[in-house]
Amino acid sequence: MTAPPRLSTRTSRLGITPLLGGALLASLGIHLLLLGFSFKLPPVREENFLSPPLEVVLVNSKSARKPLQADALAQANLDGGGNTDLDRRAKSPLPATAVDQRESGxxxxxxxxxxxxxxxxxxxxxxxxxxxxPNMQNATSPTDAKPVEADPRxxxxxxxxxxxxxxxxxxxxxxxxxxxRPKRMFIGARTQDYVFARYIEDWRIKVERIGNQNYPAAARSQKLYGKLQLTVSIKSDGSLDDVEVTRGSGSKILDAAAVAIVREAAPYSPFPEEMRNKADILSITRTWNFIPGDQLSSND
The missing domain is CATH 1.10.287 (Helix Hairpins)
Incomplete structure (x- = not known):
């Protein structure tokens, strides 16, 4: 009986044939080669995912039939309409109005x-x-009144x-x-009653004239410029009631000069009859500007 072939000592001990060893070495080499490369995705631009803006028009009518070829997007179906064959859309002749949510003091x-x-x-x-x-209840006739228990307190x-x-x-x-007390009327820079509009404009012109004639020397020599807000209260006879700096310019010289100019321009014109019926004291809030060229102005 023939004995089986005897394997070498190295092969029998590790259980790896030369063919299997070569395959493992080849696999290891391929993995090392792959690990030497790095893969990087191309950069993604955000605008590629942004949809183009949609233009939507608002219509004031609608139709039950859906148009075969729509010219624009709207909140309802509208097939036809208008009085012209040209491709036109209705537009407002008025400019867009800016909403000013600021409210003056x-x-x-x-x-x-x-x-x-x-x-x-x-x-x-x-x-x-x-x-x-209680007086009405006491005036009720005794016959109609129902007996009420006396209050223990x-x-x-x-x-x-x-x-x-x-x-x-x-x-x-x-x-x-x-x-x-005297009736006060507060007039801000953004809200002016038509009754007071002419008076306030004449008052502004006088203050500007006196201010430019008596421009503060310290502001001229130091070239100080800025703006501040004053609240000036005038009595019905035209005399000055009070002057208050409600928002300073950051310069004490300019603030004091503005108050001095308002006091120097007083007294002012008495109120017309229509104004006296509405107010005994008029409080005017305006912004005053000391601008280059040594001038005082108010553009409110």
Whole structure:
């Protein structure tokens, strides 16, 4: 009986044939070669993913039939319409109006005064109605009135009535004092009542003339320029009531010079009759500019 062939000591010990070893070496070489290369994706531009803008028109009519070939996108189907065969779209002849959401301090103050007056009237009306209610109940005939149990705390009712009477008297005194105070009208740079427009324009021209004739020497010598906001209060007889720097220029010299110019230009013209019917004191808020050339101007 023939004995099987005997493998070499190296092959039998590791279990790897020369063919298998060559395949492993080739695989290892290929992997090392692949690891030596780096793959990088091309850069992606954002505009490639952005869709082109859509133009949408608003129509004021619609049709049940969908147009075969639409000329524009709209919120509803509209097939035909108009009085011309040309390719035209309706446009507004007016320019776009910029919405100014800024509200001046003068407008807020005027609105707050109206709110406080309305609240005072409501409180006085409610107090008077509550005070007259017991009198109406006492005027009811005894035969129609139903028996009511006596309040076990009459002292508290008396105290409450006295407190209400005291509160009503206090509110009435304060409201009467408020009504006797001079009526103030606040005019900002962006809101001008037509009744006051002519007066304010004449006042601005006078202040500018006096300011340019008496331009501050310190501002001229130091070449100081800037802008500031003043609130000037004028009485109905044209006399000056108050001047306040509501927004400074950053220079004390310019701020003081502006106040001095307004005081120097006083007194101003008395209010016309139509203005006196609306206000006893007119408070004007404007921006004043000290500009190169040593000039004072207000372009509000």
């Amino acid at each position: 003068a407008d807020r103050a005027q609105q707050r005064v109206r709110q406080l007056e309305a609240q005072a009237r409501q409180i006085m009306t409610r107090l008077k109605s509550e005070q007259s209610l 009459p002292i508290s009712l008396v105290a409450r009535s006295l407190e209400m009477a005291k509160l009503e008297a206090q509110i009435s005194r304060e409201y009467d004092a408020y009504q006797k």
